[in-house]
Amino acid sequence: MEPVFSSEEYQDRLERLTAGLKARKLDAILLFAQESMYWLTGFDTFGFVFFQCLVVTADGRMALLTRSADLRQARLTSNIADIRIWVDRGQSDPSRDLKELMSDFDLLGARVGVEYDTHGMTGRVANQIESQLQTFCQLEDASYLVSQLRLIKSPAEIAYIERAAALCDDALDAALPLSVAGGSEADILAAMHAAVYSGGGDPPANDFIIGSGEAALLCRSKTGRRRLDQDDQLTLEWAGVYRHYHVAAMRTLLTGKPSDRHNELYRACHECIEAIEEILRPGNNFGSVFDRHAEVMDAFSLSRHRLNACGYSLGARFAPSWMEHQMFHTGNMQAIAPGMSLFVHMIIMDSDTGTAMTLGRTYLTTENAPRPLSRHPLSMIHR
Template identity: 50%
Template structure:
């Protein structure tokens, strides 16, 4: 029998094998057959991603990486869970060795959704510190005295757990922030990933079609949300990384979700921001719809916003820093008299992201030096919000950077639509 991992019996009584899981607690033994894995990418692609990550580790002078970003875990192994709300860590060594430490509910999750073979479980308890068990695992791998990168900038590593991590590894090894190491690889998508992005974009279009059938005077916002998310589910899509944004009246000037639903007035406006999600890959869209009729201010703001979109897409091309995209947005908006109504960013990368949001690195803002490359995917939002008049106009869609420029992946134009 070949073991994936055997922990010391004085710590945890769990054995993980390729074909079965045997849990030995006292005199009881339970055997559960492993289900087929649900990998969404070829094993060769996952292996190639890990090889590129190892090359980055070597270039950075790191002996290993401690990952707490669920995005990194999914990207490198296929591991799919929301268990990152608890302490869990995926280790990748410069020698290519990979191991996961997590809680018992995610054992089968990791077995079924990933190609990880070495899975360690920490057991809940009032005084349990899983960071100490992580240290024991790292000691087993010969990491004592080595230099390890850490994804400190991760929703999966709270400040409290980060302090436990630092304390547990203090004097054992050297830690350095490597939060962007995998993110910088993830930002350029493979052909297989772009297929997922295109499917997500099609689902986002389906959601927009559903919104257009549902938005009208007197419509209930809850019905609009149900129709949009339902269209994505019917198309085989996922929950998005964050809630759909919806707001009518003066709430159309908000760009965050908030609780509380209402009905649309006879003369109104509604702003929607949503994303199609497929295999956790996202493609976002955004629109403001005047209800009853569009005011002259709606028309004016729409003209400036769509002109800004054209300028931004002209600026988004391979070899150029993406900060130029924001500069184009600001230039057109300011020239159109909308400086007070624009934001200080105009979009961000799209990819495989997990809750609490679908925003990925990097973002369009002034001076961002990241160079655009073919295979990058971005959401461009031309948000204008006039608090004085109470009018909003927020057209947006996602694009793929190509060899010569970029390609919009929505089948819908940015025409001003009224209902």
């Protein structure tokens, strides 16, 4: 099986991580985030829903503790040589196996970082490892150490992101002919997923959002599908996914003639995203992006109808969310740098009139102006 990245790239990532550990005076880190394991080693699974931990020391040693079901998965997809299995049994506590592994790595009395803020770390797992290791070593929160390293993408990652962008556009192309009066949400959703899969893509880390009528004002997926009316609104948020790298987009499509309120909200979205493009570049931070969003929206008297965030960083992610931890919200001082993949979304949900309007796409940051990762224009779509 071909590795996702070259051995040289994986080695560079390991060196960056070990340098980060040494800078924080950590002797090791316990990785529970699946995207961290994937980025560092290529290990690809959904078995992280059970106890699974990759131990990485400051001198570059690694060992994976996982279940037997993921043994061959790790051998086939990753470069991890040391794979250890904890056994499923009644009242099993894999943190004991983790302690033994760490003892083999001479980590008694060490300072060890832990990825707490991840879907692979449940409260039960946190309690187990803290109870097991409290007299063995000193634990501290290192949830974002690898996540920060992943913010700026390598040329190899950008190549996958560009492929994901093409699949994102293909999904919209598949949806457009079906997004007409009488069209089925189920058929639209199926066509979008088919476009991604037939293009060699992967499942998204969270559901595509699809909602029409009053459900067009929702920012999350829900069960149940309907057909579009003659004059209807359809909100879509989806992503092209390739090698787990996501490129997201968001649009509200209209059947029939746009209402005056739809036109007004679209103008606000379009003006806002154009204003953000002017500052989505080095020298600014994530908080300043949101502040510009709020400034434009509030000038349209839309403060009650906008959200408190307007996008986030994207990359290789696993269920249940394709969002990375860095978001565009007020006060976020994360600096914008070249090589970031950033999703910007304008979302206006006017519950007073039952009117929805969204506009969003993913950008690759450069030394200057951001590069949109879509061939589609930002014009209003009505059928």
